Amino acid sequence: MTPIPPVDLSRQYAQIEEEATAAALAVLRSGYYVGGEAVHEFERRFGEWIGTEWSVGCNSGTDALYLALRAGGVGPGDEVITSAFTFFATAETISIAGAKPVFIDIDPQTFNLDLDLLESAVTSRTKAIMPVHLFGQPLDMTRLMAAARKYDLLVIEDCAQATGAQWDGRYVGAWGDMGAFSFFPTKNLGACGDGGAVTLNDESQTQTLRMLREHGSRQRYCHETLGLNSRLDALQAAILSVKLRYLTDWNRQRREAAQRYHKLLGDLPDVILPQETPGGAHVWNQYTVRVPGGADRRDRVREILRDKGVIAMVYYPLPLHRQPVYESLGYGEGSLPKTERVCWEVLSLPIFPGITEGEQEQVALALKAALKF
Ligand SMILES: Cc1ncc(COP(=O)(O)O)c(C=O)c1O
Structure with missing residues (x-):
């Protein structure tokens, strides 16, 4: 008996083989492998699909979370309220940004943050909330956003496991100030390697994200801050554009x-x-x-x-x-x-x-x- 795996990506690939191969070959033949038209095209399509003005591609969901925190101005001395029932990257990126993760308990029915506990966790140091739409289940974003606005907190949604989930008819990633997505192969929209994106409506933060993913540089060889090399590969972008049509x-x-x-x-x-x-x-x-x-x-x-x-x-x-x-x-x-x-x-x-x-x-x-x- 063939074992039933937790996920079988080969079935997905069989469905898109012709289109994905053509898209990948077009990139290979173009000679543009980092950045370029395939990346711009995917960023445009993904933002449009989620319902935000912009999406900024990057190297992974982990980087998407980290870059969003940095673009939102989260740093040393700040607290970020989040869940302890999630993949490590959620809290790891808060710590790497220099802030402190503040964990609150979950509602075991939904596996997501228990919003009854949110307000009592807010202190004078709280800068942001990072809700996680775990396993693909959207959190009640109406309630979360109301609390965030009351205390003037930034909201970065961890949408890594929930591409295409909706709360009250709107996609997750279009509710908060920024949405962070993972395109790890097993995610709902998965690349053939690592990838990620941040979705948002703020133009200035979009420019900051683009600068941060390029070593803190807006202009080549001029670095105004410390950033990362966190670009989305053209090959992954081309494949993601194909897969987005099937999502x-x-x-x-x-x-x-x-x-x-x-x-x-x-x-x-x-x-x-x-x-x-x-x-x-x-x-x-x-x-x-x-x-x-x-x-x-x-x-x-x-x-x-x-x-x-x-x-x-x-x-x-x-x-x-x-x-x-x-x-x-x-x-x-x-x-x-x-x-x-x-x-x-x-x-x-x-x-x-x-x-x-x-x-x-x-x-x-x-x-x-x-x-x-
Ligand atoms: C909830 C959550 N956040 C963040 C990440 C990090 O994404 P990536 O693996 O693309 O870096 C993951 C990936 O498993 C995740 O499940």
Whole structure:
């Protein structure tokens, strides 16, 4: 039996092979490999698609977060409120920018920030909020923006896992001051390598982002600040422009696959299924269930699934506030109890455009059998 992988990108590629190959060949033949028309074209299309005036391509989602923080003026002495239940880059970039991540607990139903806890975390040093639309589930941006405006805080959305998700009919990345996207291959819009972008409506910040991604230089060999080499490759941009045309359909396929899991797993008493927040359109970068009973039980279920040919993943086993590098921030065990509990329970099942009904049935059968142990 062929194992069912967490994600199968070869199926996606098979669908676009002709167009992607033609686009890549055009770049190879052009002789312009960094910057140039393919990058401008993708930046224009992506901003238009998200619904912002500009999008600025860069090397990765990590760089998109970091560059957005810098362009927003976040630096030493500032605090940035965010989630501890996310990929490390969310907090890492805050720290590298010189600011301090301030973690608040999550709502275990949505895996996103618990907005009831937001206002009490605001101090005189708070400069920004970095909400994460985790697993493709959009956060309630109406509520978050109202709080941000009340305290005059910058909002940088971490949209790495949620390209195409909407809150109240508007795409994530078009709500905050800036949206940071990852085009890592497994993301909803994934390149054939690393890539990222920042979406925004402010012209001056757009100029700053372009300067920062070019070693702090607006004019060649004149450096007004420290930046990065963080450009989006022309090859990746050309492939992303092709893939962008398919994104709505791929996200629809993810939504359908999630509905199918809801039905297949709905009668399982021993597992908590993910739910879509009313008002949001989830794009299911992950379909993450919770297996109560502690990390050992969850890990055992995962092993049994693997023995039955189903590769499930644990995103994330250790929350950011408990990472060794953040020990000095002083978050003790139990300081974010919901985040910690969720880390022991989560299990992400295979989901990707092109997953078949048969494969999902096999996943469901395997999970039912695994839960009996
Ligand atoms: C929530 C989140 N933020 C940021 C990133 C960083 O993106 P990249 O891997 O493109 O640097 C990721 C990537 O996994 C992510 O999942």
